[in-house]
Amino acid sequence: APVVAPPASAPPEPPASVAAPQPVTPAAPAPEAPIVPPAVTVEAPASPAPVAPIVVKPPLSWAGTTFDWGTQISAGIFGVGPSYIGTENDHVFMTWSLSPSYFIFWRPRHQLSVGARLTVVEELTNSDTTAQKRSPQLADIPLGLDYAATLFTRGHGPSLGGVRTLHDPTLLGEGDWRTWGLLWSYLVFPTSPESRASGVNLGTSIGAGLRQQLPLLGGDSRWLRYLLVTATERWSHAFIGASTGILNQPITSSIHDPVVPNTLSHTLGLTLSIHRDLQLDTTFQLRNGFAASVGSGGPTCVQIATGCVAPAPIAGGGATRRTSTRFSVGLSYEIIPELGVALGYLNDASQLTEAGTNRGFFYSSNAEFYTSVTFSFDRLYQRIFTTPSAGPAI
Numbered sequence: 228a229p230v231v232a233p234p235a236s237a238p239p240e241p242p243a244s245v246a247a248p249q250p251v252t253p254a255a256p257a258p259e260a261p262i263v264p265p266a267v268t269v270e271a272p273a274s275p276a277p278v279a280p281i282v283v284k285p286p287l288s289w290a291g292t293t294f295d296w297g298t299q300i301s302a303g304i305f306g307v308g309p310s311y312i313g314t315e316n317d318h319v320f321m322t323w324s325l326s327p328s329y330f331i332f333w334r335p336r337h338q339l340s341v342g343a344r345l346t347v348v349e350e351l352t353n354s355d356t357t358a359q360k361r362s363p364q365l366a367d368i369p370l371g372l373d374y375a376a377t378l379f380t381r382g383h384g385p386s387l388g389g390v391r392t393l394h395d396p397t398l399l400g401e402g403d404w405r406t407w408g409l410l411w412s413y414l415v416f417p418t419s420p421e422s423r424a425s426g427v428n429l430g431t432s433i434g435a436g437l438r439q440q441l442p443l444l445g446g447d448s449r450w451l452r453y454l455l456v457t458a459t460e461r462w463s464h465a466f467i468g469a470s471t472g473i474l475n476q477p478i479t480s481s482i483h484d485p486v487v488p489n490t491l492s493h494t495l496g497l498t499l500s501i502h503r504d505l506q507l508d509t510t511f512q513l514r515n516g517f518a519a520s521v522g523s524g525g526p527t528c529v530q531i532a533t534g535c536v537a538p539a540p541i542a543g544g545g546a547t548r549r550t551s552t553r554f555s556v557g558l559s560y561e562i563i564p565e566l567g568v569a570l571g572y573l574n575d576a577s578q579l580t581e582a583g584t585n586r587g588f589f590y591s592s593n594a595e596f597y598t599s600v601t602f603s604f605d606r607l608y609q610r611i612f613t614t615p616s617a618g619p620a621i
Contacts, residue, residue: 292604294602302572330396380404391508505559518548
């Protein structure tokens with residue numbers, strides 16, 4: 228039969244090798260997952276970093292061990308003050324003092340040390356207490372305990388520095404505002420000619436005080452960084468027996484006052500940091516001495532040229548009070564960490580004169596100028612034997 232061609236409008240058949248398209252069945256929609264709100268994470272506040280201890284340990288256990296060379300010259304020698312008929316108050320003294328110190332324990336805020344002072348005194352002028360010219364003499368030797376507690380600290384300013392820290396290492400450490408509590412107790416051995424002549428067998432001293440460091444321009448400044456204020460109360464008692472009368476003058480102490488068994492001292496000290504290690508030191512002190520009447524523990528015999536004489540009792544009996552004052556002002560400078568110098572003015576005398584009048588607080592016939600050179604043994608040892616890689620001890 229004849230082949231009939233398909234109509235032109237019919238679509239061409241696909242090739243045999245190509246499969247015909249299959250109908251696509253739409254997939255069922257997947258179930259929607261429940262909407263979960265995002266979890267809220269609350270961060271705990273960051274705790275402040277722990278503050279490092281102010282001072283871990285002293286530079287050495289025997290920090291504060293110093294040697295001092297001092298000179299005291301009467302103000303009248305330089306023509307300061309009125310002219311006096313006599314010149315018995317004019318004097319020139321030279322002193323050499325060794326002050327050993329050892330810290331029994333040192334904690335960041337508590338320090339306890341034992342200290343002493345051995346002083347040799349030589350008068351370069353006419354002396355009333357020696358048989359030969361320029362004869363050296365021992366001063367009284369104190370031996371006791373010092374305790375310092377840091378009560379409050381704020382800020383990270385550097386240490387006060389200066390000559391004060393050569394003698395007192397408890398001032399080392401950081402802090403712009405710093406408060407200390409101070410306690411001490413001392414025995415005083417009567418090794419001076421004045422004490423032996425007065426019949427002093429032993430001296431005792433106890434005291435307490437507060438010390439406050441105030442920032443002025445702050446530790447970052449070179450000028451007027453700090454003001455250090457120290458207020459102390461001290462009670463001293465001397466056990467007095469019979470006088471030996473070895474002196475050629477009335478029985479007096481080193482400040483020309485009669486020795487009294489009990490003394491209460493009120494002291495206010497100010498240290499101003501002027502420029503780095505240059506400091507201004509000022510001291511105000513009021514002492515009340517309580518002398519018992521004869522027959523209540525006082526000397527029963529005074530040796531004079533003609534023999535032993537019993538002193539007459541005080542009119543009215545009972546205890547008498549003797550007031551004396553002390554004022555000093557001076558400049559100190561730490562030249563190198565091991566060496567410091569000081570120059571100043573000092574007035575230390577009884578308030579009541581022999582004529583019954585009152586002396587001034589700032590000047591008397593006992594006024595004098597002083598100089599001192601302080602050398603630190605522990606800092607020299609640290610400089611020589613402490614390697615730079617080990618880091619500072621403070």
